[in-house]
Amino acid sequence: MTTKGLTTGGCGICWALLLAVLAGRLSGLRSLAADDPAAAVRPGAVPAAVPPAQDPARLSSDEARSLLTDVRLGLALQDRLAGTLPPEGVERIFAQLLAASPDHKILRFLRARTLRSQAAVGEMRALLGERLGLAPTERVQIGAGWFALARREAELGLLDQALQSSGFALRLDPRAETYALLGWIFQRKGDGPRALSAYSGALKLDPRAISTRLATTDLLLRAGKVEQALRVAKDTLLLAPRSAVAQLYWGTALALSGSVEDARRAYQRSLRLAGHDPASVAAVSAALRRIDGQRLALDTLRKTHALHRDHREVAVQLASLLVEIGRPDEALQVAESALAAHEDDPRLWFLRGMAEDAGDAARAAVTSYQRAGKLDPERSDYRFALAASLRRLGDAKQALLVYKQTAQRFPADRRARELFARALIEQQQYTEAAVELEEVTRLAPTDPDPCYLLAVVRGIHLGQLHEARPWMERYAQLGGKENAALDWLFQLRRESR
Numbered sequence: 001m002t003t004k005g006l007t008t009g010g011c012g013i014c015w016a017l018l019l020a021v022l023a024g025r026l027s028g029l030r031s032l033a034a035d036d037p038a039a040a041v042r043p044g045a046v047p048a049a050v051p052p053a054q055d056p057a058r059l060s061s062d063e064a065r066s067l068l069t070d071v072r073l074g075l076a077l078q079d080r081l082a083g084t085l086p087p088e089g090v091e092r093i094f095a096q097l098l099a100a101s102p103d104h105k106i107l108r109f110l111r112a113r114t115l116r117s118q119a120a121v122g123e124m125r126a127l128l129g130e131r132l133g134l135a136p137t138e139r140v141q142i143g144a145g146w147f148a149l150a151r152r153e154a155e156l157g158l159l160d161q162a163l164q165s166s167g168f169a170l171r172l173d174p175r176a177e178t179y180a181l182l183g184w185i186f187q188r189k190g191d192g193p194r195a196l197s198a199y200s201g202a203l204k205l206d207p208r209a210i211s212t213r214l215a216t217t218d219l220l221l222r223a224g225k226v227e228q229a230l231r232v233a234k235d236t237l238l239l240a241p242r243s244a245v246a247q248l249y250w251g252t253a254l255a256l257s258g259s260v261e262d263a264r265r266a267y268q269r270s271l272r273l274a275g276h277d278p279a280s281v282a283a284v285s286a287a288l289r290r291i292d293g294q295r296l297a298l299d300t301l302r303k304t305h306a307l308h309r310d311h312r313e314v315a316v317q318l319a320s321l322l323v324e325i326g327r328p329d330e331a332l333q334v335a336e337s338a339l340a341a342h343e344d345d346p347r348l349w350f351l352r353g354m355a356e357d358a359g360d361a362a363r364a365a366v367t368s369y370q371r372a373g374k375l376d377p378e379r380s381d382y383r384f385a386l387a388a389s390l391r392r393l394g395d396a397k398q399a400l401l402v403y404k405q406t407a408q409r410f411p412a413d414r415r416a417r418e419l420f421a422r423a424l425i426e427q428q429q430y431t432e433a434a435v436e437l438e439e440v441t442r443l444a445p446t447d448p449d450p451c452y453l454l455a456v457v458r459g460i461h462l463g464q465l466h467e468a469r470p471w472m473e474r475y476a477q478l479g480g481k482e483n484a485a486l487d488w489l490f491q492l493r494r495e496s497r
Contacts, residue, residue, distance in 0.1 A: 070141065071106055071132060071142070074106055075110070075148050078090065078110055081093065091114040091115065098111045109127045112127070121153055124149045128142065140172070143168075143170075143171075147166070147169040147175075147181065150178075150181055153165055159189050162181075166181055177202070177206075180199065180212045183196070183212070183215060183216075187215070195219055196216065199215055210240050210243060210246065213232060213235070213246075214236065214249055216232050217232045229256075230254070230257060233250040236250070244270045244271075244273040244284065247266050247273060248266075248283055251287060252287055255287075267293060278304055278307075278313065278314045281301065281304040282301075282304075289321060294321065298318075298321055301317055301318040309337060310338070310341040312338055312348070315342075315348065316345075316347050316348065319331045319334040319351040319352075319355065320351055328354075328359040331351065332352060335348050344375060346372040350372040350379075350382055350385065353366075353372065353386075365385075365389045366389045369382055380410050384406070384419060386402055387419070396423075400423045403423045407420040414444050417443065418436075418450065421440060422453075424436060430457050430461040430462050434454060448474070448479055451471045451475040452472070455471035455472045458471065469493070472489040476489055
């Protein structure tokens with residue numbers, strides 16, 4: 001493709017901005033493989049492809065236009081703009097460029113990429129179907145386009161489409177970052193084995209990719225493969241000894257292997273490396289809390305929060321820890337301060353509710369839990385907390401309704417069904433309670449306790465003693481040991497002779 005048709009008509013300011021961005025540290029585009037303490041806070045994040053180094057300070061406007069015929073450089077340039085301008089500003093620039101050259105397919109592709117919508121994704125895919133107007137031999141350029149599309153589809157949650165686009169990118173130009181993106185997509189889909197396989201492919205091409213190594217460690221830990229995780233984490237530390245996140249994963253692997261004191265020391269090193277970086281401090285503090293490092297976590301979070309009061313992750317971790325250690329008043333202050341900047345974060349509303357609950361303000365807690373549940377209706381624990389607060393207020397019927405709605409929304413959640421059943425028993429709705437408890441026994445087939453409760457409902461409350469004995473026999477078979485229950489079973493056996 002040539003630059004024919006590209007003009008400056010009305011877009012002089014656009015080119016001026018592009019040149020300024022090009023001159024402003026294009027070489028600063030770097031991957032997460034850099035030895036940067038906070039670079040890989042989110043394992044699985046994949047860096048943009050970085051084009052070969054050029055000398056942007058010496059580019060003319062004509063030469064800058066010619067760079068937009070290079071897909072990889074165009075994408076990198078767009079990412080740099082996105083780091084310095086609001087989304088609407090980037091969109092406006094590319095809209096103006098496209099208005100001057102409406103048939104420029106790479107510009108059309110880049111403009112669509114600024115829109116972040118499913119319709120825009122469709123346009124990007126259609127343009128790639130035309131190879132962005134490039135010759136079939138331009139495999140690297142076209143592959144970069146498919147990679148960019150796959151990233152956008154993954155960000156929008158279009159995971160099946162993202163897998164397909166990643167596959168096209170790999171066939172055209174197999175690169176480490178594409179395998180890493182594929183691993184991230186599989187991880188989002190909950191397919192750990194395939195994610196590990198993809199990350200392995202990335203590491204074969206780029207063994208020094210720190211973000212991929214961290215994502216691999218994370219998956220191995222989640223899969224319970226602690227020894228493998230320890231090996232990967234140790235090798236990662238050799239490559240990035242001053243990475244706070246690498247120290248964090250090393251500490252987590254040590255903790256899960258039983259080396260708690262070594263883990264504590266690794267977490268302390270991680271905190272020192274993180275300094276006051278809020279994201280890293282929040283992540284390390286959460287890990288410290290899992291090994292009872294509450295005091296160090298609390299001190300660090302307080303210091304970091306004093307410097308970054310609007311950072312939501314630090315606020316979430318600090319408020320949660322304060323509730324946990326019995327300081328609800330301070331937790332409430334932290335949550336309310338953070339909500340002023342992040343009123344759309346359901347976790348902060350939930351933590352505010354927990355602090356209010358602990359401070360004997362159940363009515364205020366109800367309002368906070370309701371707001372949290374509205375913002376994230378998929379969190380059953382928000383609903384359980386709401387129902388518990390309603391019960392403390394004496395509104396058992398409204399609490400029952402919340403439990404019922406929760407059980408209906410999460411039919412495979414054992415706790416949701418059991419809490420609903422117990423609420424039904426309190427309201428003397430025994431027949432419906434028995435139905436729910438039978439479902440609980442199916443969801444928890446090795447737990448004897450639901451069998452005992454079901455036997456009590458059937459035998460005592462509904463007067464169906466013939467239905468009670470089979471459930472009590474099952475209770476005993478599953479290892480139930482409560483003396484009163486076993487005495488009742490003995491009595492049921494004797495009466496049936």
